[in-house]
Amino acid sequence: MTGEIVKVNDITKRFGHVVALDHVTVSFCEGITGLLGPNGAGKTTLVKIIMGIILPDSGEAYVLGNNVERDPEVRAIIGYVPEQDCLIEEMNAVEFLYHMAIISGVPRKDAMERVHIVLHYLGVGDERYRAISTYSAGMKQKIKIAQALVHDPQIIIMDEPTTGLDPQGREEVLALIYDLWKSYRKSIILSTHLLPDVERICSHVVMMSGGRVIEAGPIEGMLRGLDGYVVRVGGSGEDVEKFAEVFRDKNSLISRDDNVFVVRSEPSDILRAAAETGVQVRYLGRRRESLEEKFVCALAGDEYGD
Amino acid sequence: MGISPLTYTPWSGTRMGRLKNVLRIVFEEAKIRVTVWSLIIILITYLLVYINAFYQAVRPAPIEKYGYVSTIGNLYLYMMLLSAYLAFNIISRDLKNGSIILYLSRPITRIEYIVSKFLAVCFHLSLITIVPLLLVYIIDIASLPQSSKFITEASKLLLPLIGSALLMVILFGSVTIMLSSLTKDGKWASAGVFGVFLIGGFIAEIVGSALNNNYAYLFYLWNSVIIVVINMFGMRISPRSPPWYHLPWYYGLSIIIGAIVLSFSVVYWRFLRREGIVA
Numbered sequence A: 001m002t003g004e005i006v007k008v009n010d011i012t013k014r015f016g017h018v019v020a021l022d023h024v025t026v027s028f029c030e031g032i033t034g035l036l037g038p039n040g041a042g043k044t045t046l047v048k049i050i051m052g053i054i055l056p057d058s059g060e061a062y063v064l065g066n067n068v069e070r071d072p073e074v075r076a077i078i079g080y081v082p083e084q085d086c087l088i089e090e091m092n093a094v095e096f097l098y099h100m101a102i103i104s105g106v107p108r109k110d111a112m113e114r115v116h117i118v119l120h121y122l123g124v125g126d127e128r129y130r131a132i133s134t135y136s137a138g139m140k141q142k143i144k145i146a147q148a149l150v151h152d153p154q155i156i157i158m159d160e161p162t163t164g165l166d167p168q169g170r171e172e173v174l175a176l177i178y179d180l181w182k183s184y185r186k187s188i189i190l191s192t193h194l195l196p197d198v199e200r201i202c203s204h205v206v207m208m209s210g211g212r213v214i215e216a217g218p219i220e221g222m223l224r225g226l227d228g229y230v231v232r233v234g235g236s237g238e239d240v241e242k243f244a245e246v247f248r249d250k251n252s253l254i255s256r257d258d259n260v261f262v263v264r265s266e267p268s269d270i271l272r273a274a275a276e277t278g279v280q281v282r283y284l285g286r287r288r289e290s291l292e293e294k295f296v297c298a299l300a301g302d303e304y305g306d
Numbered sequence B: 001m002g003i004s005p006l007t008y009t010p011w012s013g014t015r016m017g018r019l020k021n022v023l024r025i026v027f028e029e030a031k032i033r034v035t036v037w038s039l040i041i042i043l044i045t046y047l048l049v050y051i052n053a054f055y056q057a058v059r060p061a062p063i064e065k066y067g068y069v070s071t072i073g074n075l076y077l078y079m080m081l082l083s084a085y086l087a088f089n090i091i092s093r094d095l096k097n098g099s100i101i102l103y104l105s106r107p108i109t110r111i112e113y114i115v116s117k118f119l120a121v122c123f124h125l126s127l128i129t130i131v132p133l134l135l136v137y138i139i140d141i142a143s144l145p146q147s148s149k150f151i152t153e154a155s156k157l158l159l160p161l162i163g164s165a166l167l168m169v170i171l172f173g174s175v176t177i178m179l180s181s182l183t184k185d186g187k188w189a190s191a192g193v194f195g196v197f198l199i200g201g202f203i204a205e206i207v208g209s210a211l212n213n214n215y216a217y218l219f220y221l222w223n224s225v226i227i228v229v230i231n232m233f234g235m236r237i238s239p240r241s242p243p244w245y246h247l248p249w250y251y252g253l254s255i256i257i258g259a260i261v262l263s264f265s266v267v268y269w270r271f272l273r274r275e276g277i278v279a
């Protein structure tokens, strides 16, 4: 695969009796990858293992070919936005980011400049000299992102960066993440349980549930695989039944509601079938099954499957 | 204006590079701990040490070694105050506000994190031990009548002074780090400092006087420090001192080293074993 940035190899992690990750093998590539899964799927655990903050029971994780467990210096090229509160609230944004820059190994002479560049990029104005404890949730989120950018990493891992924000704040953060990739070629792993976030900006998706990866790949591929057409037909009941039969035989009938069919088939095939069975096509439209349906299917399969 | 490009190489893979990085972090950590409170404690210490030294220095002897024993004894109390202040926020605060995870996501190891915090604490503690002791020493030398006998006496005092101060700094530093790493709530860490450094005093007094046993006094870390200062570093004491002042220095030293080792074991258990903090 071109541009593989993170590779996770057969990782298992238990917390007591809870299996948080169950033989997870997956790789992330350049671009924005959505790490999608419901609460408790193991996203945070996976991300922390990639960062080397916690250690797996078995398996290993590689970032650009380096094992974080063995070379903690690799973290110099990763930015991490944790899920929970993590800001030093008594400090103002400038002091805080400067501190983080120094700890990340940015030379003293460059650190202050980096702080202001990043704050400017995030649109933080004079508030930067106020104690972080006085900031709104959206501002705090920006500072959390800023500390992940201050040492200019190549890869940024964000754990639920839009949680707890109002729609406008969420929109801003998503636009920002997109810009990080678009304008600066920072690869991003975006952990979230919000599917629309993934659909909005991600080029790849890794779907997790119950500690396992249930789907991974480019997002278009996933959508194409699910493409279908909505057809509304008119005609006698008998003809419509025959029309339905054609697709049922080909196993491409997804659903049917009276005269409205959802079929996975090429338009030409649909029109041919209509002509052969003598129904009139009243409507034929592309239907993009959202990732959501797949997500929900996968969840259902996972919950009821075992 | 953008956020790129990379204008530096943050990689510090060499041993020297890592060491340099740790020292930078120590400096940063020490710097952000300088507050009104720490300055007040430091100022009070300097004032009291100076007053104490002044009263000792008017003694007739050219340079009174037991003046220093008394100063070092007092320092124990001031160090306790500063340690309580530092324990309140050196690691507890990182646990409380969650910023510990940011440290652990940086290109430093957990050991480097602990070492940086420890050295930052030691730096602050040195400000109220090694520095005032040396100041008093210099004032003493400058203000007392100079003779060759005096010079030899005085020069013999330098190493014991630094040695005692270092021993106390490491002792207080390790206990401070240990207590601070144990709780999110800085109040308990501070209370713990007083507990560790005072409680032995009560035990020592009660057990010591009840059993009339000199060894019981070793429970008190202060006594152990004094025993080492007197019997290992050879500082003179006044003839009226209690008998347990003359216990062998290696008893006192063992207690102190034991406390340091125990503290670091707790830190190890908290932070460095596989499933440490922030699981």
Ligand SMILES: Nc1ncnc2c1ncn2[C@@H]1O[C@H](COP(=O)(O)OP(=O)(O)OP(=O)(O)O)[C@@H](O)[C@H]1O
Binding pocket: A015, A016, A018, A019, A020, A037, A038, A039, A040, A041, A042, A043, A044, A045, A046, A083, A193, B279
């Ligand atoms: N420190 C821990 N101790 C015990 N169990 C844990 C710990 N951390 C995670 N778990 C368990 O591991 C599983 C995966 O948790 P994880 O936090 O990785 O999920 P997540 O996908 O990030 O969920 P969320 O969307 O809620 O953040 C959960 O069942 C959780 O209860």
Ligand SMILES: [Mg+2]
Binding pocket: A043, A044, A045, A083, A159
């Ligand atoms: Mg999570």
